[in-house]
Amino acid sequence: MPLPRVLSGIQPTADSFHLGNYLGALRQWVSLQESAEAFYCVVDLHAITLPQDPATLRRNTLVSAAQLLAIGVDPGRSALFVQSHVPEHVQLSWVLECLTGFGEASRMTQFKDKSQREGTGTASVGLFTYPVLQAADILVYQADEVPVGEDQRQHLELTRDLAVRFNGRFGQTFTVPTARIPQGAAKILDLQSPDKKMSKSLPPAGCIFLLDEPAVTAKKIRSAVTDTGREVVFDPENKAGVSNLLAIHSALSGQSIADLEAHFADSGYGDLKKEVAEVVTESLAPIRQRTQELLDDPAELERVLAAGAARAREVASRTVAEVYDRVGF
Numbered sequence: 665m666p667l668p669r670v671l672s673g674i675q676p677t678a679d680s681f682h683l684g685n686y687l688g689a690l691r692q693w694v695s696l697q698e699s700a701e702a703f704y705c706v707v708d709l710h711a712i713t714l715p716q717d718p719a720t721l722r723r724n725t726l727v728s729a730a731q732l733l734a735i736g737v738d739p740g741r742s743a744l745f746v747q748s749h750v751p752e753h754v755q756l757s758w759v760l761e762c763l764t765g766f767g768e769a770s771r772m773t774q775f776k777d778k779s780q781r782e783g784t785g786t787a788s789v790g791l792f793t794y795p796v797l798q799a800a801d802i803l804v805y806q807a808d809e810v811p812v813g814e815d816q817r818q819h820l821e822l823t824r825d826l827a828v829r830f831n832g833r834f835g836q837t838f839t840v841p842t843a844r845i846p847q848g849a850a851k852i853l854d855l856q857s858p859d860k861k862m863s864k865s866l867p868p869a870g871c872i873f874l875l876d877e878p879a880v881t882a883k884k885i886r887s888a889v890t891d892t893g894r895e896v897v898f899d900p901e902n903k904a905g906v907s908n909l910l911a912i913h914s915a916l917s918g919q920s921i922a923d924l925e926a927h928f929a930d931s932g933y934g935d936l937k938k939e940v941a942e943v944v945t946e947s948l949a950p951i952r953q954r955t956q957e958l959l960d961d962p963a964e965l966e967r968v969l970a971a972g973a974a975r976a977r978e979v980a981s982r983t984v985a986e987v988y989d990r991v992g993f
């Protein structure tokens with residue numbers, strides 16, 4: 665049995681990825697490599713659905729790729745590449761756009777949210793068709809499985825619908841992908857507003873970036889919002905901040921929540937924060953260091969990404985050739 669094929673992408677971000685990205689998604693990219701043939705990309709085409717400064721976008725794309733390598737994406741095993749380096753994504757996307765109903769695309773709730781944030785009338789057509797490009801990202805590799813969070817379920821449904829529709833109209837061409845619920849993924853909350861998920865869109869004081877200086881990380885954790893109680897117990901409903909710190913500790917140290925509760929039975933929030941800060945900074949230190957080494961040698965990094973793109977294109981170009989033939993090009 666060949667390994668199942670998986671596709672996952674992440675947008676290049678300013679600064680760096682955060683602990684939520686890492687524990688909720690990227691760490692699973694690393695472990696999935698054991699059991700799947702993985703295609704991982706930094707989706708710069710998706711990034712320009714919102715305005716970007718060119719030099720910053722190019723820099724962020726490289727820094728993002730470096731972080732993926734630093735956390736353990738293995739280019740000897742997986743194809744790691746930049747989306748715009750593989751023109752087949754866009755070539756397939758056009759065909760899929762012509763199969764997507766206007767009303768169908770209009771029902772995508774993420775567009776509604778994002779376009780509202782942009783302001784009425786200013787959102788681009790690219791932002792509107794984003795889910796179709798996402799479908800192309802997946803289908804061009806004939807991916808069997810896609811690791812997705814809740815927020816991406818609707819887009820994966822569209823991808824499946826488009827694959828089934830194309831196959832029905834033009835003959836069996838695409839693998840219809842299924843959602844893969846990431847194993848061991850944790851939802852990490854903002855340190856300042858533990859009623860919200862950690863996000864780069866919230867003020868940085870609540871967000872632990874992978875490349876933050878250790879002193880900055882420790883300060884953010886020391887300043888984390890908790891509650892007026894004293895006991896270190898896991899109770900997400902009533903003690904969201906403390907529970908979030910325990911979850912972060914557990915996810916990084918591998919100790920169970922129950923063990924941690926026992927460990928902190930006789931200590932207070934100050935001790936918890938001190939230890940979480942240690943666990944986080946120790947876990948992130950090698951990632952920061954490796955990212956810096958990779959960025960110090962951009963030629964080598966670009967070579968790795970070019971090899972990843974070449975590997976991706978081997979598969980993607982076969983799909984596009986078949987699709988173009990079937991539609992009558």
Ligand code: ADP
Binds near residue numbers: 687689813861862
């Ligand atoms: P952000 O919310 O900072 O904009 P993205 O939406 O770009 O992050 O998310 C990229 C990936 O990281 C997605 O797979 C998403 O599910 C995951 N992710 C983002 N924030 C968190 C979080 N706080 N906890 C767990 N996973 C997260």
Ligand code: NA
Binds near residue numbers: 863
């Ligand atoms: Na987001």
